[in-house]
Amino acid sequence: MTGAPLTKVDSAVEQPDAAKKHRRSSSSATNVHNINDLEKEGVEIKISPETQQLNWKVNTSPGTIDDKEALKKPLCNPMVKKIDLHFPLGLGVTARNLKGVTIKDALDAIHKQFKKKQDDELELPYLAGFEWDKDESYTRFVVHLKKDGAPVSKKSKKKGAAEE
Template structure:
């Protein structure tokens, strides 16, 4: 076969007879967006934020959840907090790094929420008993752009604080053993 006979076949094979350009060009579709339907507007890829130098802000609500890592996130009293984005601007995925080296990834194409992060952490710790965990309570997250732009450091603590409505005696902190 010569090269002349191959070219006409490509038009026939693509089932677009009579058009000189391919359909994406004729529709004027935006380039670079492969899955426009599944990712929400205003939700970023964390690597793009790093290139642009955009700073992340972590939701302050994560610091007062007093959530035990081995319990389901649905046990949290304030259910509304779970729907909030973990970071501002929202990202599609972020790594959560524990001081001892464990790393989990929270993903959500519509923006990672606090619940997504807690679900990812819970998946790692759900089979652990309370006495197996040295620091079983989530203290919050920290973003250290000097160490790594694309991950959050997970902070843990020994015990959750009592709800702020109850007054704690002076023994409260000393009693923890």
């Protein structure tokens, strides 16, 4: 017997190309990042502007939103696996999706907190949008709420300027 390395599969021989693989490679999508890795790399995050036009009431199901296509869009770019959503009063929820957090994932996480609340219990019932302040906390978005669901009309501003 020679000292040549074995070529057949043998449990006693370590296979160089059989590197330890992560078992669930299919559940992780490409171009989806961990927010902590993005922070280390100093990557700028852009929140989808569609979140500001949803006119969504936080105690109603995200399925009630008219713009179904907006729900499928990523919440931010680059896409992340999870993001903490922080409310000004201190409440925090986490939206998760291994294929990239979508606007619907974020709304689902928020809805879970508010679905049992009655309309009169909510001072600011409508989603105004999200804010990312990398200086305050890189790994979370601040959730902004507003009193009215109707979009702010730009005509009223023009009207006021015309009266001067």
